[in-house]
Amino acid sequence: MSELPGLDLDKLAEHLKVEKLSGELIPGGRSNLTYRVTDGTNRWVLRRPPLGHVLATAHDMSREHRVISALGPTKVPVPHAELLCEDTEVIGAPFYLMEEVRGTAIREQDQARWITPEKATTLSHQLVDVLADLHEVDPNEVGLGDFGRPDGFLTRQVSRWGKQLDNSRSRDLPGIEELRERLAGTVPDSPRPTIVHGDYRLDNCLVTEEPLGISAVLDWEMSTLGDPLTDVGLIYVYWAGLNIEDDPITGTVPSLPGFLTADDLVRRYADRTGTDVKNLGWYIAFGYFKLAVILEGIHFRFTTGKTVGAGFEKLGQFTLPLVQQGLAASKEQ
Structure with missing residues (x-):
């Protein structure tokens, strides 16, 4: 096969100056598209934006490439960045290549049968500790001092995700405006x-x-x-999920014996970093709002034939439950 959805392997081979490539779409991603490619000797992972309806700044390949390049020398484990191509003539969109790293992205319980309760506890701790390691990196020391604008960050985030909701809206979503307004009116100090x-x-x-x-x-x-x-609130959302059977948010993996609870994750993070988490209810509510907007964007792209992926046809039904969870969390501040 010389072509995959969103990836012309012949053109990529020509760009990389290799004779022939084979590849496959890596399932599970809900936004940017990810492929495994090989020339028979070398193996890479390629990332590119979705096939259409790309919202401004949401699928910037150069940002991804820049941040993993910068974090390479730190304690944060990231793949080695191999190549960035912003020439859309090659495969029709910007992309970057990174090394293929050994390991599994655990999304479902069937992938986690080998995880004993003891290993689940250890893995929970490591998940928090890697996040703490990331937050302890000095941006200036790794060349990322200009990677964002921290002043007014939360206000802009609420506004940005609200605009992305507007750009992806194709149906009535009861409660989502109330959640957006509540978040905008109660922004905490960072x-x-x-x-x-x-x-x-x-x-x-x-x-x-x-x-x-x-x-x-x-x-x-x-x-x-x-x-x-914002990272802590969002991981809380992913960990707690919607508390339903076959939860697509968590994959129900955190419910297996030995995994910490979402509250335990937060406590470990606070103990490890010394961060005050008393206002975390706002961040959890924002996490539910952000995830609702993301799923609604995927639903929009899927219904217009602009993205590919297993299970995308089901994701739209979870937008409103996420909104309700967000409203509940916002009342607990």
């Missing part, structure tokens, strides 16, 4: 700004069994400089 991942969760990490650990953090498309508690 702690010291850090590099934030923007979508940190277990299945955006690669996990190895031997040795047990996180071998790489992936999907840096929403990374910037800002309030570290």
Whole structure:
């Protein structure tokens, strides 16, 4: 096969100056498209934006490439960045290549059968500790001092995701305007700004069994400089999910024996970093809002034939439950 949805392997081979490439779409991503490619000797992972309806700054390949390049020398595990191509003539969109890292993105319980309760606890701790390591990186020391604008970060975030909702709206979504207005009217004071991942969760990490650990953090498309508690609030959302059977938000992996609760994750983060988490209810509510907007964007792209991926046809039904969870969390501030 010389062509995949969104990736012409013949043109890519010509650009890389290799004779022939084979590849496959890596399932599970809900935004940017990810492929595994090889020339028979070398193996890479390629990232490109969705096939259409690209919202401004949401799928910037150069940002992803820049941040993983900068974090390479730090304690934060990231793949080695191999190549950035912003020439859309090659495959029809900007893309970058990175090394293929050993490990599995654990999204479902069937992938986690080998995880004993003891290993689940250890992995929970490591998930928090890697996030703490990220937030402890000095942006200036790794060349990311201009990677974002921390002043007014939360206000802009609420506005930005509200605008992305407007750009992806194709149906009535009861309660989402109330949630947006409540968030905008109760923005807390932020702690010291850090590099934030923007979508940190277990299945955006690669996990190895031997040795047990996180071998790489992936999907840096929403990374910037800002309030570290946005990462903490969002991982709380991903961990707690919707509390339903076959929860698509968590994949129900955190419910397996030995994994910490969402509250335990927050406590470990607070103990490790010394960060005050008393206003975390706002960040949790914002996490539910942000995830609702993301799923609504995927629903919009899927219904217009502009993205590909297993299970995308089901995601739209979870937007409103996320909104309701966000409203509930916002009342607990």
